[in-house]
Amino acid sequence: MERKGDTKCRYAYKNCPNTRTTKENGQLHSLCAFHRAKANVVQKIYARKRRLMKRQAREKLEAQRKAQAAAATATTTASSPTTTAKETDELDPPIDPIPYSTHPSDSPPKSALTQDDVATLQDLFEKL
Numbered sequence: 001m002e003r004k005g006d007t008k009c010r011y012a013y014k015n016c017p018n019t020r021t022t023k024e025n026g027q028l029h030s031l032c033a034f035h036r037a038k039a040n041v042v043q044k045i046y047a048r049k050r051r052l053m054k055r056q057a058r059e060k061l062e063a064q065r066k067a068q069a070a071a072a073t074a075t076t077t078a079s080s081p082t083t084t085a086k087e088t089d090e091l092d093p094p095i096d097p098i099p100y101s102t103h104p105s106d107s108p109p110k111s112a113l114t115q116d117d118v119a120t121l122q123d124l125f126e127k128l
Contacts (some may be wrong), residue, residue, distance in 0.1 A: 011035045 018032035
């Protein structure tokens with residue numbers, strides 16, 4: 001209950017002789033102008049600190065999620081069989097080179113063409 005003559009500041013921690021400020025609607029605030037300004041500054045600092053802590057918690061959670069996703073991809077990549085070119089060369093037997101020098105190019109082909117093969121080839125070359 002508010003008494004009409006009670007215009008003294010209601011600062012809780014110390015007795016303040018200042019008069020209470022009035023609101024836009026004509027009612028009295030519970031604090032004087034000095035203590036209201038001080039309380040507003042403290043409230044702004046608290047709100048800023050709370051927003052900062054929430055933002056840091058959100059960023060930390062996001063970083064943890066990214067780390068878990070990276071670890072999951074690294075695990076699947078590590079479990080899949082990957083070999084380097086050197087390892088592949090060690091696993092495969094070496095390929096023997098084609099011995100071109102042992103087959104003279106002047107020798108006739110090993111299998112002779114039949115008359116039917118020659119006729120087919122001639123027909124194909126005529127169409128070109």
